[in-house]
Amino acid sequence: MTVQNLLEKIREPWIHRLARDLARGAGVRENFEKELARFFNLLEQAILSGDPSWIDPVLFDWANSPTESDLAEGQYNLSTLVARANNFTFDVAKENLSPEESLELLSATSLVFSYALSKASHYESDKRVAYMANELATIQNKLEQLDRSKSNFISVAAHELKTPLTLIEGYTSMIIESITDAGAKNLLDGVKGGVKRLREIINDMIDVSLIDNSLLSLNFQPLWLKQALGLLEKELRPSCEAREISLEINPFEGDDQLIFADPERIHQALRNVLTNAIKYTPDKGKIIVDGRKLPGFLEVTIKDTGIGISLEDQLSIFEKFNQLGKASLHSSSKTGFKGGGPGLGLPITRGIIEAHGGTIWVDSPGCDEKTCPGTSFHILLPDRSEAADPKMEKLFGSETPTN
Template sequence: MSVLKTLARIRPAFLQRAINRMARGAGVRADFQEQLDQFYNLLIQAVETGYPTWLDSVLYNWAASLTQSDLQEGQMNVFAVLDHMLILTYEIAREDLEEKEALDLLGAVLPIFTYALDKAARFEMETRVTYISNELADIQQVLERLDRNKSNFIAMAAHELKTPLTLIEGYSAMIRDMEKKDGNGQIDSLLDGVSNGVQRLRSIVNDMIDVSLIDTNLLSLNFQPLWLNQVFGQLKYEINDSLASRNQSLNIRAFSGSNEMIFADSERLYQAFRNILANAIKYTPDGGSITVDGRILPGFIEITITDTGIGISPEYQAVIFDKFGQLGDTSLHSSGKTKFKGGGPGLGLPIARGILEAHGGTIWVESKGHDEKRCPGSTFHVLLPIRTEPPDPNIARLFGFEVNQKED
């Protein structure tokens, strides 16, 4: 008896056993029987022609019809069905056929099932990859929307806070003027407290505005000549009181490139380095030291700011440059910009990164880890492009640079 006749003879038993084992419920069985009939017809075609590709269409349809729960569970359902069919074919051949019939049947269908199993695995994997890619795309859209909402909130909150801040400052100044005329010095300390609070709040509002400008690529730079040694000299003078209050030392080395004129936005660059130094002061224990050094690289000046602080764990070395990237329990932080582990909104380093990237530079940190006893320290690396003339041709002319105009 030929293999085709054998397949025709065992067909009823094969279909019935397959339905009983793999389908539950009358509705499911009816639908599954129709699919099994289609599969069995194509199996016969594949055996008759010797081309297992006859099964491709049904395998593809099965893989494409996987439900969301099937895809979420990650099980190879079509592969499992084919595996059950192969085992069932082997059982029927062993129980219902003569030895020669069984060997002929298995010899004919095994290569086809092998092909089908491989093809089903590929189809299922492609379907699952498509599903996961779509899920990731949806998640990415949600995250982008949340980030936009956060940026919009920052911009709105900063704008709304500016008006009451201005009112508080104005009325405080009026009260101080009235107090001077009356000669009553009792409220001086109260007004000083209000003034300090307003200054701190205005600093936060300004940071929020800067973050909003960076997020929306609206941060404008005014390129002017500057010398890094002068920038750091001014910074040292500004933060000298903070260093003294913490008994810390700041060593600014005369590194290569620090006394060369470059073009950059001096105000913004000053702000970026001030934020980095403030971070170093904050996370360095009393009595520690901070060192500014650097070197010239091809096309860049590398500036390093090294502290003897508590360090940063590797998993957080990228997080600190994200907006509101607070580390640790914020309820344990003290307030202030330079107090040891003092709290804050977590905007200083993100703003520094935004300013440096707007200049065409970058920033990263290296640290052996976080340890408040041994204090392994951290080193912030800044790459700043060496600009020998301003990028704006109009400003370049003001400084006497010749600008070549391209012909249209």
């Protein structure tokens, strides 16, 4: 008896038993029997032609038949279905054929079923990967929408807070000017200082919103890093002296070179990094500002002898609202050791530097409050010697002045 005759002999019991085992309900079983008959016909063609790829169309259709809920719950497994079909072929052949005929048939079907299992696994994997990719894209889209919503809320809240804050600030100043009691003035000075700090936080919130929405505008003007760092040294000297921290700014090649950048924003970015260094450097520590000239860039390095930053925190310190350590253990001082804050300074700094076409990164062996391994921040600023505004270019020229 030929293999074709053997296949015809087991066709009906094979289809009936497999449908009964895999399908539940008369209507479902009837439709499934049609699909199994199609599979069996292609199985026969694959065996007779010696080309197992005849089975591909039905496997492809079955691989694409599960619903989204089936994939989500992991209820559909094409490889299992093909394996069951192979097992039922063995069982039905044993029941309906002689041992010799069964061996001959199984020898003919084994190659096709082996191919079908491999192909089913491939189709199944592709389907699962496509589903997961779609799920990840959906989640990513939702996260981006959520982030935009948070950014918009921050922007609206910050602007809404500005109006009452301005009123508090104005009335406080008026009261200070109108009273003569020294004790009351001291209290009001405290209120004024708190209002000033709150305004700084609100401005940071607005800056974060601008950066998140790519709306940060830069006013490119001539800038000399030597002058910018000198101003920062004077501004931060009282904070450093109060904690006996040495702030050392070394001259470096390119620090007296004219570049075009936004002086106010660069001042803000460098101040944020220096303030951060002061926060996490113990009393009597040291902060060194250095730099070098690189092809197309000027690098500023701010190195401290502070407690350092753990490797895991180095991946997140430039994300907004991220804080190092436990907030409950932070002091409320802006420059006090481990002083607290909303976690906006470094994200704003990164946004400013990247808006200039530069980059910033951190390097630290780790965090240890006993050994204080320190931290180094590296800032790369483009060596932009030409102004974007033709009028500015005409006024200052494009060549670096010689001092």
